[in-house]
Amino acid sequence: MKVTICIGSACHLKGSREIIKEMQELVAANGIKDKVDLNGAFCSGNCVNGVCVTVDGTLYSVQPENTKSFFEKEILGRL
Amino acid sequence: MVTNDATILKMKHDVLCEVAKLAWAGELEEKREELPYKMIPGPQAQFRCCIYKEREIIKQRVRLAEGQCPVGKDSLNVVQVINAACEECPIASYVVTDNCRKCMGKACQNSCNFGAISMDDTRAHIDPNKCKECGKCAQACPYSAIAHLERPCKKVCPVDAITYDENGICVIDEKKCIQCGACIHSCPFGAIGTKTFMVDVIRLINAGKRVVAMVAPATEGQFGPEITMASWKTALKKIGFADMVEVGLGGDMTAAAEAEEWAEAYKEGKKMTTSCCPAFVNMIKQHFPMLLDNMSTTVSPMCGVSRLLKQQDPETTTVFIGPCIAKKSETLDLNIQDNADYAMTFGEIRAMMRAKGVELEPEENTYQESSVFGKRFGNGGGVTAAVVQCFEEMGEDIKPNVMKCNGAAECKKALLLMKVGKLPADFVEGMACVGGCVGGPSKHKTEMEAKKARDILIGSADKRNVHENLKKVGADKVHMHRQ
Numbered sequence: 384m385k386v387t388i389c390i391g392s393a394c395h396l397k398g399s400r401e402i403i404k405e406m407q408e409l410v411a412a413n414g415i416k417d418k419v420d421l422n423g424a425f426c427s428g429n430c431v432n433g434v435c436v437t438v439d440g441t442l443y444s445v446q447p448e449n450t451k452s453f454f455e456k457e458i459l460g461r462l
Numbered sequence: 463m464v465t466n467d468a469t470i471l472k473m474k475h476d477v478l479c480e481v482a483k484l485a486w487a488g489e490l491e492e493k494r495e496e497l498p499y500k501m502i503p504g505p506q507a508q509f510r511c512c513i514y515k516e517r518e519i520i521k522q523r524v525r526l527a528e529g530q531c532p533v534g535k536d537s538l539n540v541v542q543v544i545n546a547a548c549e550e551c552p553i554a555s556y557v558v559t560d561n562c563r564k565c566m567g568k569a570c571q572n573s574c575n576f577g578a579i580s581m582d583d584t585r586a587h588i589d590p591n592k593c594k595e596c597g598k599c600a601q602a603c604p605y606s607a608i609a610h611l612e613r614p615c616k617k618v619c620p621v622d623a624i625t626y627d628e629n630g631i632c633v634i635d636e637k638k639c640i641q642c643g644a645c646i647h648s649c650p651f652g653a654i655g656t657k658t659f660m661v662d663v664i665r666l667i668n669a670g671k672r673v674v675a676m677v678a679p680a681t682e683g684q685f686g687p688e689i690t691m692a693s694w695k696t697a698l699k700k701i702g703f704a705d706m707v708e709v710g711l712g713g714d715m716t717a718a719a720e721a722e723e724w725a726e727a728y729k730e731g732k733k734m735t736t737s738c739c740p741a742f743v744n745m746i747k748q749h750f751p752m753l754l755d756n757m758s759t760t761v762s763p764m765c766g767v768s769r770l771l772k773q774q775d776p777e778t779t780t781v782f783i784g785p786c787i788a789k790k791s792e793t794l795d796l797n798i799q800d801n802a803d804y805a806m807t808f809g810e811i812r813a814m815m816r817a818k819g820v821e822l823e824p825e826e827n828t829y830q831e832s833s834v835f836g837k838r839f840g841n842g843g844g845v846t847a848a849v850v851q852c853f854e855e856m857g858e859d860i861k862p863n864v865m866k867c868n869g870a871a872e873c874k875k876a877l878l879l880m881k882v883g884k885l886p887a888d889f890v891e892g893m894a895c896v897g898g899c900v901g902g903p904s905k906h907k908t909e910m911e912a913k914k915a916r917d918i919l920i921g922s923a924d925k926r927n928v929h930e931n932l933k934k935v936g937a938d939k940v941h942m943h944r945q
Contacts, residue, residue, distance in 0.1 A: 387538070388796060390662075390793075390794070390803065390804075391529060391662050392661070392662035392663075392665035392666050392669075393665075395662065395666060395779070395803075396665075396666070396669055396671075400779075400803070403796050404799070406796075407796065407797075407799050416797070416945075420797065421795075421796035421797050422538065422794055422795065422796055423793060423794035423795070423796050424538055424794070425529035425530065425538075425657050425659070426528070426529050426530065426662070427530075427536075428530065
């Protein structure tokens, strides 16, 4: 599964680094490192929608506060 | 330095600089559309068929400078084709030139195994549909009348990632591209470029974030003997970076960790490769995935320094600066924790400086955070030399047989040998650029041009050893593996 997180400055300021760190920890804690590939992406211009996260091509808007529930629903839930 | 795109370099740099100026002033949103008109005022075209094409190319270059694809496609590739700038170089590979005398011997025709050569009124003719591009006719012609035309971008690509679309416009096969950047300066029309993080870095500095620069080991000597690491530190602080650290320190960190890993592998009889060159790592991942287990798990010098800085202050944003394009792709691999947030080239950072009226100025070298072994990491053979030094410091009596691959073609050859179990060495040092990082695609001077200045600068560094240096700066406690 390819998960892409925007690392452009707008998303950076909205907390993309916190989301990335939490995702890395969640992926490790759930033992799914060989199933989930975490990638950074240059700004795609969707800055108003908060931190842009793409899971297998579908775009989502994620905030640092809801990273865990997002991870459980859209990543764990799809594996 | 003369590259194929030498006369276009100024134009490329001017675009970066104009974008940087607007980004520093916070005016990019309102004024980005004006840039093509400002830079190509017309009414006469200077380089291309018309000013409209020239403006479209500027527009695409601006998008790249902002980190976006030149045209609105969805692609994660760092290296991108500026399709408006691609001049559709001739694809017919072997062509008969004016040198042809339509001689009686017909060596060309007789040497062709595919019946591709016929005679027209004045000279030989090669039927492109029959030609298999074997080159025998060109070798056979006594007048050297048959030329081998290959697109310059395609010629330098080490992984055969460049193809063309139905209109003859260059297309990068992103599954194959290892982001080495060799094609960028090979294009005489400047039609290949990379996405940049320049605007992101400017915005974060403007937003008051603590942004720290990490300058590549290949930097020393690139700008003459008087531009020292201290010069870089001063200039970077002037434009708003909180601090600067030389990544030679990361070279020491990587060498120490790699030495432990190699020592273990050596005793087990397992063959291993280095993992510090991101284009080499991409080559293994994309073209030799069966060898992933043989790739060292040690992180790159860039990642080592980034982890150290984030350990000291988790709020730090780290930005790598060097001659490398593939480093940008390394920052996009988020499976590695706490790596550099962004990577930039010398050209991009200098555009950022120029936009603020800051230049690199001569300064006495008062700054050293790396051993000379870490500083030499950016030279071909430098990684091996640093690891061997670490063996000595550790009291290990190991004399490893290392295949030092100088450039992507040699890397590919070594990996092929390793794949079939015929590698005659214990280890592979993979450097995708000829000469090592100092030969990187975004270098300012060639390895030979910079050598004298580099030797002077590194020669004036003190002779501390690797482990001693790591203890001194507290870098011996950083986790240096991917997982």
